[in-house]
Amino acid sequence: MREPSPNNFIDPSVKKCYIIKPMQVGLGFSSRQDYIKAAKEAANNAMASLDSDKADLALVFTTKEFNHSLVLKEISAALANTSLLGLSSSDLICSQGVLSNGIIIACFSFPEEIYFNTTCVEGITERNALSLGEKLGEELLYGCKGNRRNLSLIFSNCRSTEGQNIFLGLQRKVGKSFPMVGASVETEIYSGSAALNNAACGVLFGGKLTFGMGTKHGWKPLGKPRKVTLSSGNAVIEIDGKPAASLYKEYFDKDAAGIKKDLSRISAYYPIGINISGQKEYLLRSLYSIEENGALVFNGDVPKGSDVRLMISSKEACLESGRQAAELARDSLKGQKIKFVLIFNSSARSALLGREASKEIEAVKDACGWDIPVAGVYTCAEQAPLNSANYLGRPYFYNNSITVLTIAG
């Protein structure tokens, strides 16, 4: 990392690696219909609750129906010289519960011993996602050699296969056990004042950032174990030597058309679980589509030879897993005061919980504290370590899970 300039910044316009001042977190939200006013209000509220004149980093979460370019322009103007990262989603999570319309901005002003670097890569589907993931890792690591690296936050909005490859490419550079929390969505992601599609962006923290993570899903295996006998990436072609689609056909007593008709429901409620050797939790993969040849396409890779089972959950188990994830994230901090809670929650869980979706956020607040600022989004896929108690586990690409990140200051 280059030496700090006298004004405490290192080449901020180009290389985005700077040294910053005492840490504070300010959270603002607005649910106004007028998105320009909403953007301004959320930014002003975030700055007003930030005990600092300037924010170093802002995480921006919006619901999908906004004009993203105009919203970002407004936020950029309100938060001058602040690095922006974020994404849009169907629903948002804030301290007040679940927002189906609105903007949430979390502003951070970090202490001097915490460093961060932001970057983004575009054109994932046209290029090699794996190498783009490596590029993302290289850029995030830029100038951080020799310094303690802490945590990375990754946002992506690409199809699951590319999303996972980006993730794997990134892991090649930052290390397979490097703590990483990520969210994949089908809508826009934000990097600076640009709203991007088919892209991934992230931030890598270095220095003395104290954080905790917890990831749980709450789905349990059902029925007999099966083996994936033929697969390619996220497409499972055969299970137990039979066309993969027969798994769902048999369980639901439906033909391919029936499965397709109920795809969103089946995908949300009944993913498959991959048994990971040495891990208690199954790795979930939700169904993305069913192909003409009987192959099942999942939101994430399913390697050949994997032992898989159909998974099922209930509202109670789902809420309990949310609470457990929050407790894991809280306990990882070993008693340090939580300053901010970030939640990446699968939209499948929102579908399962229905009108009780906000109870899951309440469970997180129960565990972390009701006065702690909370922000988050509903996602298509999540990335976090499977074994999160001491955040040394290898991060995986998930579906149907809730990931809670706690930051202490």
Next chain:
Amino acid sequence: MFYANIILILLSTLIIIVLSSMLMTKMQNIRQLKGEIDKLMQSLENMDEQAKIIVRADMELNRIQEELDKKISGLYALQKLSHNISTTMVEEEIFKNLSHELFRGIGFEKVGIFHWDSLKKEFIIKSSLGYSEEEINLINLYINSNKDRTLSFVVTNKTLSSISTPENFADKKRLRDIFKSEYFILSPILPKQDNRGFIFAGTEDPDTVITSGDEELIKILATQLGQALENARLFEKTWNAQQELEKKVAERTQELTAALEEVKKASKRKTDFVSSVSHELRTPLTSIKGYAAILLTGKLGALPPEAKERLEKINRHSDELGHIVNELLDISRIESGKVAMNLESCDLKSIVDKIDDLLSGQLKDKQINLEVKLKPGEFKALIDQAQISRVFINLVGNAMKFTPAQGKISISAEKKEGMIQVDVSDTGCGIPADYLEAIFEEFFRIENSINQEVKGTGLGLALVKRIIEAHQGKIWVESKAGSGSTFSFTLQQAT
């Protein structure tokens, strides 16, 4: 050698027997294990079959739960929407209050609300959700290029939807194309009124299963929206009428104020005139009375009895005229505010007693009983003692005039709402109802036999009224011809 061979054969046989036995045992074990594996496999298969049943039941439960959630959300959204639109009486506000979030809660991400503008003769889009400006313009263009058809449909008050309308119904496909919604509900608003319209709610999401319950929900919403619009229209109409009325009242008030000002000016001119004339009359009157008195003394020579009689008449009439002039001057002074009321706390009983003393001779002569129902210190009023004495003198004097011998005059008082009401009652001839208000006017005298006999200026009660009003009080009379009269007036209580 032979024996050795025998032993070898025996041993071999023994080994074969043992090995065979072991093999058989092993085979039996394998058979047993295979049986157990088969049983386990069977259990696993059974478990899998049970899992299938569980999954199917769970799927069905989830579907029912979703529908239930949707219905609850729908009812909640309907209640919120109904509340929102009923909080205002302004048409534009009603449309603004239709929260898009609540429509999403019901499961529709595309909404368009159209309202017929009877002046422009076209449909106006009042609220939309999930459409770009360009899409809305196209929808608007289509609706208005087919406005007659749309209007005639609205009048039928039928709800169209992707579930209940037959697929061969021509408009169904057209509506899907225009509104870009595979699943939709369209319900008329106020079909029989001038301000009719319709509400369109749609979705492209195949998971949003539109049910007849949703149709009912949108229908209820359309009815409530229509009712709110009708209320707003009636309110606006009433409001406009009220505004018109208020405008007219303001105009009339202005006219009346101007007229009142004129009356006040005229009254002041009259007061000034009376005051001026009275002043001018009093000087020569004093001279006339003075000269008449000198002549009557005989200092200027003895006067013949006829002349003396005439001079006495001049003197008497001069006194009467002087009295009139003084009362007129008092009235005009009080009216013009030139006489300041020296208000002080005073016991009414003491004033009335003085009046009793003053008039006791006359009362005795006329054989009239004056009954004073006041107790000392009971009624303390904030008054100008001299002026209120004049009020009592006038009222009791009047009562004496019109009360026959053996009659009775009574003075009583009571406290009412911080004021003291004093009643002066007599058992006299009473006042006809037509004159009850007029008697307080200057120079008004009732045409009756007593008035013809008894002299009076017609200014006494007018003066009394001015004095009471100068005390911030009121005066009125209750009477019936032949049944006596009661003059009542109010005075401020002394604290």
